[in-house]
Amino acid sequence: MFRRKEEGRDIVHRWEGNPLIRMGDLGFRCADIRSAGAAYYNGKTVLLITVQHLSGHQSIHLAHVDEKGRFFVEKAPFIGPNGDSRNDNPHESEGDMDARITYMDGKYYIMYMACGDHGFRIGLASTVDFVNLEYHGLISEPDTKGGALFSEKFNGRYARLERPKSGNSIWISYSDDLVYWGGNEVILSPRRGFWDSARIGTGAPPIKLHNCWLIIYYGVKSTSSGPLFRLGAAMFDLKDPTKLIGRANIPILSPREDYERIGDQNNIVFCTGASVQNENELQIFYNAAESCVCVGSTTIHEIIDTCVYSKEEF
């Protein structure tokens, strides 16, 4: 599926056939496409993409892949307005977005962002078959997003990444039961002067490698014509995910192609799903310019090297 197209000096290489899913592929009207969470189910990629409807509301839709590698996006929302009656909930009145999927103990956990009258919060749902969905409720304080569950427990406790608005940093918190959360710690912050100087946030759910938890995150630089969203990478200790081992000084993917530069919001690459394929390939699903879903890949070796040795790069 992937043929590499070298573009600039990005660590992540774009698929030649990008974009993977355009608005025109949807078979129903919408305003834009905002993100894609990814999972493997029955040996195939399943995506949960965020669609903004023409009304302005957002919902999360299931996308299946066919034999030719094309994605079919379901019209009925999987999570969000018109998906079920929860739309009456004032905490989700504007819809749901940015699904991040984690497979754990035989279940696919989906953390998403619920947007309502009083702010945005992390919601949790789970499924075993991508047909039936179980809701676990809203699990954060308001104006916290970027929820992504770790696929393993730490000292018997669940852990999640989160991105509270205050401070624009990535945090971690823990829970015994997925309902009550505590032990919040900040683990990664914006860096003055860098490409991720204005704010950072959760990208894909944490990826367990042999020597670390790999976190793909997004970083924003503010320019006079608006934010510039890029993707970065950082490594955390396998046993203590608050402990930073390495952080790339350079982005791993920056908007360069037209489909990344031109859209409802220009100059955005934003990732909510990634996975390891064939042991050494890291596949990243990303949203470009809030208008389409794209895919790129790199090697684990390359990304770890970048985290460890990019200090000398400029």
Place this chain on the structure above:
Amino acid sequence: MTTKQITGEDLLKRFEGNPIIVIEDVPFRANTVFNGTPIVTEDGIYLLLRVEGQQGFSVFALARSKDGLKFTIDKEPVMMPAKEGPFARYESLGIEDPRATFIDGVCYIMYTAVGPRGGSRIALAKTSDYANYERIALVSEPGNKDGVLFPRKINGLYARLDRPIGRETGSIWISYSPDLLNWGKSEVVMTPRYGFWDEYRIGASVPPIETEEGWLEIYHGVKMTSSGPIYRVGIVLLDLDDPSKVIRRGSSPILSPRAKYERVGDVPNVCFACGAVVDKDENIKVYYGAADTSICVASSTMKEILSDQI
């Protein structure tokens, strides 16, 4: 205590001897003293005070009294921002606005930890002698403050009111916990009211007081003016079994800045309560910070408060 009418018709009557604590009463050099929470002890009424140091970071001092009016302050601060350990990175810029709640005989203090990363968070400590404080945990996400603990479990869970910012609006929320460490099931309780005195921002002030009719919450409401905010004190009754439900909310404030000590100070036009004491005759004394520069007290009766507008 003797009260005096200043101007207007505030429900809470100011103590004639206000302000009861000013910076000159603090035995160490500091900038201001304000926002103290009362603790009823066997030896009298103590106040855990927020003292703002000259560098701008706040610490806590202990004031002791027999009568709740005439206080003597301990020679040294009783709690300073943590210099090491897990709290250090979250409160290096100060500890603020303590609120004391007794649960099953244990005196808990919820306070605001202020740090460089993400601003303020709610923290929890406890004390047995009021001079030494043991930190328990940081209990909120960043960007949250004004945490007040309910004095008992509700439906088997600890509960707190807090003040996160959602959609750029400061509202009063509730969260629950099985163990005081892990918190969840957060819900909005009430929001600012457009056009009212509390239209800009609201937050919990006094730890909830249990009455037959419901939980009495004395909160702060802010109106924004062209010359800055006006902080007033308001009241609301919350359902005893489900305190996320508002039973009745006062339409008017029960205390507004009018006296000179409330109008003039580092932050003018502020009345900010951090605790109250209800005696056996159902008289209530509300302790509040005035203009972020002194500690004052005003009183009423529970009957009057509950029958006033709510």
